[in-house]
Structure formats: structure tokens, C-alpha cells
């Protein structure tokens with residue numbers, strides 16, 4: 001089931017992706033598409049029985065609707081994926097920078113957030129940490145991975161009602 005918090009997370013992931021896409025010079029149209037991708041990336045929570053399946057469930061829901069980036073949704077959050085595109089890398093970076101409540105907190109706090117909710121020995125925590133490492137969202141200090149802190153490089157604004 002999709003809860004309000006998950007919607008808040010998705011909106012901020014979308015905003016992060018739109019801003020970063022513009023900063024990368026992907027153009028207005030593509031940047032809007034990246035907002036939509038971020039907004040939709042966790043849609044699979046609505047119909048999964050095991051939350052670990054939400055990317056595949058969501059990806060297949062969107063494939064059935066003819067959505068262009070269904071594979072990015074299908075493969076998001078996975079360390080060992082055979083599929084890799086710039087859009088998927090951006091989605092994973094955004095997802096690893098926004099906490100469960102929809103706050104842009106940076107990778108270090110996002111990992112702590114996942115660790116506190118699922119446990120620091122959980123598959124969720126270890127998977128997210130490995131993904132951050134693979135994406136280069138931090139530094140190696142000897143054998144220890146130190147994730148990036150918050151940088152205001154991509155500030156996420158809100159529409160005023």
C-alpha cells in the first residue's frame with residue numbers, strides 16, 4: 001500500500017531528479033520526464049505483498065501501461081543489475097539522497113535512516129550501502145566506505161499554493 005510518507009519521498013526524489021537533470025544539461029523536456037520517473041519509482045508498493053518486490057511489481061505495472069522508463073523502475077535500488085542507463089543512475093542517486101519522509105538529507109543520513117528502520121545488519125541497509133559505494137556516492141577510507149553528507153548542490157524547491 002502507498003502511504004502518504006512514501007508519496008512525500010517520491011515527490012522529493014522527482015524534484016531532485018528534475019533539478020539534477022537540468023544541471024546536467026539534459027534539457028527541460030527530459031528534466032520533466034525525470035520528475036515523473038522519480039514520482040512513479042515506488043508505485044509498486046501499492047500492490048506488493050513483500051516490500052522487497054516493489055521495484056519489479058512497480059516496473060511491471062508501468063510496463064503494462066506503456067511507460068517509457070518502466071525498466072528504470074524495475075531495476076531501481078539493485079546493486080547487481082544487468083540493466084544500466086544514465087536515468088537509472090540518476091534515480092538511484094536521488095533515492096539514496098532523500099529520506100523516507102521526503103527530506104533531502106544526503107547519502108549518509110539516508111543510509112542511517114534505512115539502518116534505523118530495517119536494522120544495520122539488514123539486507124535493505126547493506127544493499128543501499130553497496131549501491132551507494134558502487135555509484136561513488138562517498139569515499140573509501142582504508143577498507144571503510146564513508147558516504148557523502150548533504151550538499152546543497154541540488155536544492156529542492158516547492159511550489160507555493
Ligand SMILES: [Fe+2]
Pocket residue numbers: 041042054055076077
Ligand atoms: Fe524503491
